[in-house]
Amino acid sequence: MTDRSDSQSLFQRLDQRSRDIFREIVEGYLETGEPVGSRTISKSGIALSPASIRNVMADLTELGLLDAPHVSAGRAPTHKGLRVFVDGFLEYGEPSQADKKYIDDRLASAGTNIEAVLGEASDLLSGLAGGAGLVASPARDAPVRHVEFVPLSGGGALCVLVSEDGDVENRMLKVPDGLPSTALIEAGNYLSARVKGRTLSEAANEVREELRSRRAALDAATAALVEAGLAEWGGEAPGRGRSLIVRGRANLLEDAKAAQDLDRVRQLFNELERQQNLLDILDTTREAEGVRLFIGSENRLFPLSGSSVIVAPYIGGTKNVIGALGVIGPTRLNYARVIPMVDYTAKVVGEILSSRRIKDGK
Incomplete structure (x- = not known):
């Protein structure tokens, strides 16, 4: 597993030429899902010959940031490389106004039933991210x-x-x-x-x-x-009085292109059925503020599934973490767009649940 300090150290070791080529490869891979070759990079505006680009690609591969997935001459980022890209290059702020309005409208349309609101949050995250949406409901222990x-x-x-x-x-x-x-x-x-x-x-x-x-x-x-x-x-049943809502499993099949990919998706589906393990992953949001991202092998629950998990806590009226939500998808998620949407959805859900208007069955 590559933590943030390790990835930033690796990023600092790259000279500007290596950074430019690395960024072109990762962005091309995230857009197409295919390895990126030296000729493609040379046509992107980088003023180097294909041979020079290949030398840089070889150095990046030696650092463990790139890999040749098949027999292709192109390269794709490893999970380690994606972590370096996210920590070193990625800039993200607020979702677009269109995405904010969509999230606001969808959650408002769920009415005042708490399960409906949480279900809608899982469904909309699935659709926006192109993966499976996850929402863990709050634990209840009121008089x-x-x-x-x-x-x-x-x-x-x-x-x-x-x-x-x-x-x-x-x-x-x-x-x-x-x-x-x-x-x-x-x-x-x-x-x-x-x-x-x-x-x-x-x-x-x-x-x-x-x-x-x-x-x-x-x-x-x-x-x-x-x-x-x-x-x-009383907390002895699986989930400790909470429920887990998973929507959009079928989206995970769309990125599977080979038998090996399908095996990974099947493994992921099996893990998705084990609600307690998923709740444990979502509970990691209590250990840090804001959004948490697990790329590939960084995720102890699905280390071999080739998936990324983005999770964020939602906060109740007492300013305590009362639940969590997020998405599971392929490692080539559009992180710059999905991370802010997960964060914003968590904030809106927290605001809704904090209001005294939410009553189950009302």
Whole structure:
């Protein structure tokens, strides 16, 4: 992995001629996805012969910044080279006014349902970046007003949690076949009475101790339902009370041109199904301010997938990080455009969630 200080040191070692040629190669690759040859560079306005350009390309390859992907005489940037390019050459500020308006309008169109807002954010990032959009919802641990278990067809139940601030969240639970509706009502009443005005994490240990010591006048099926509700809402379920929204997986297939590329995409798809690992990656945004970029092997979750991950935190009304969002795409993403859009989308989502107007189900 090349950190920022390493990449800046490498950049400083390049003379102006090497920098110009390196930049032409990387920008050409990011635009076309194809290796760039010396003749292409010589036609770009660099006043050097193809032979001199090839000598510089050989030096850049020796430094590990370029590679010859196939039998082509051209060169493409390595993951190390892309990091040097991003840290040394790339300049980015605010998104264009058109992109800002598009993001604002899309998120405003989602209404006041928090899941709809987050889903829209994932979808629009997928479309703008040409990759998969990722959004991790905030962890919820507000004081509880009411808990209810609602029977569903097919043998399941919906655990409905209403917080004191009016938020409503739902979780699907599996229940034993033939469980009577009275057990669902009793489980809801039991939990509501014991957690009202407290967070579930505050009340969970007390409720479990009461169940273990048999002080709760509940039959086995109802007690099991209460335990399932505590596990789902108390942070023991995958995602620790959060959800992960992934949109645009199909975009990742569009850049795959060979069997090897398809194998990498399949590996990436497998990792995308492991929500906890993705949540852990998004959680790295808590360790640093602003946008974080992982290129190829820098990303410990998909080191062999040839992908880049751009993530940013979104901030709640208390100025704390409450969630994260970002994109996964090929390493030839348009970083100058995508990084500001991820950053801006995170800011808008944070502002929306900070307003008291967001209420689930309203």
